Amino acid sequence: MSSKFQPVLIIGGSGVVGTHAARIIRRLHPTLPIAVGGRDLAKAEAVALEIGGAIGVSVDLARADLGLGDEKRFSAVVIFLKDEKLSSMRYAQKHGIPYISLSSGTFEVGPEMAQYIHAPDKAAILLASHWLAGAAIFPILELAKGFEAIDTIRIGVLLDEEDMGGPAALADYNRITGLAPAALTVKEGRFHWAGGEDSKARYRSVDGVELDAVAYSPFDVMALSARTNAGDIRLDLAYSVSASRRRGEAFSTEITIDIAGRGKNGEPLRQRHEIVHPDGQAPLTALGVALAVERMLGLAGGEAPQPGLYLPEVVIDAAYYVQRMKEFGASFVERQAETEAA
Structure with missing residues (x-):
């Protein structure tokens, strides 16, 4: 073919x-x-x-x-x-x-x-x-199928300091973080550019360690707003040490997803999911x-x-994308959701 x-x-x-x-x-x-x-x-x-x-x-x-x-x-x-x-x-x-x-x-x-x-x-x-060309948004859209309505989407991503990739990736990172006046978020139903103190956040790694993070705006935020109409959407990036490297292993890449809204039964629903690829962001x-x-x-x-x-x-298709992520080495774990989406 x-x-x-x-x-x-x-x-x-x-x-x-x-x-x-x-x-x-x-x-x-x-x-x-x-x-x-x-x-x-x-x-x-x-x-x-x-x-x-x-x-x-x-x-x-x-x-x-x-x-x-x-x-x-x-x-x-x-x-x-x-x-x-x-x-x-x-x-x-x-x-x-x-x-x-x-x-x-x-x-x-x-x-x-x-x-x-x-x-x-x-x-x-x-x-x-x-x-990562879709590695956060597609799992979120697959998880969203279990919700009647979504109020909040919080995405945490960790890029290990040893996992930047090649010169082109570094140039993109430096350009976007250096030139962007602020990061696009959705706050109380409105598009909001988070800058300065407003851009600072904490990222909870998959081993529970908290790290400094900052709001970052790849296309996920505006795309999720269009698809879910959630009133609060934010992606925070931690450029730090991954949980695997803290254990003495090679770097990995992490994505954490916290979603809050109303389930299909009409009751409040909160979920936290963690995605890890042991070989980092490139795969x-x-x-x-x-x-x-x-x-x-x-x-x-x-x-x-x-x-x-x-x-x-x-x-x-989101289900197809997630299936392929698993086939190519990504692990998916559901955790106990906190009282408030992290």
Whole structure:
């Protein structure tokens, strides 16, 4: 089935997370061609050789054709770094192929939206700058099925200090935390930009240790507001030491979810769930990208989406996503909920 496709172009595919994504795409779809794109052709070709059924290509984001010529050569474009010129998005629109981006902060999404609005019928555009490309929002949406109504969603995420990933991930983190005037939250039903003292929080790790955290706003907050209409939504990031590393093991990545609302029986309901991947953030981010690629190509979940502007949770089934997270090593644990959502 997959062999009918031209290669999926992964820009940044020779980086830490990009390489993981290529491996997972290969595992899910053994015959789907892949083009590993990067500035260093030798490095891209080395990754392509390891993956198998792949090629390495040199990509230049300063050029309108990405340095790849004008011929239609790819079936989709995925980009793992911030493209300040949107050359990669325009390239996808020109060739009428799906585009998946991962590196925009909530406060800087305007240029991509404007680019789509001016060419709405050219390509399917998927904006996937959620926490770890969907690893928090999809479990929340699956848990939300047990609620009649949701009042509060509190998400805690821990990024271990040794788990930043490659230079592109570090650049994204520094840009978003350095340039964002504040973090988007929902407070008492209103969108609220939390800054200064208001942005400070405490994160309770999966081993009970409390750590300093700060409000952070990947796309999860605005997407959850649109989907759940919850009156209070906030995501707090702790950049610290994971519970596994405190035990003397390798770093892991953690996601904690506290939801409060009304259950299907009409009674108040509070839940706390903890998600851990023992190998850190890269496998979960890569999995999210792989699931986005297969969905945008129509390899899972139905026909490929028509040209339009999409968020992952609109086109990917939450139960399927969570199932894949478990298959690829994430553990899910339900804990005793506190009196107030943490």
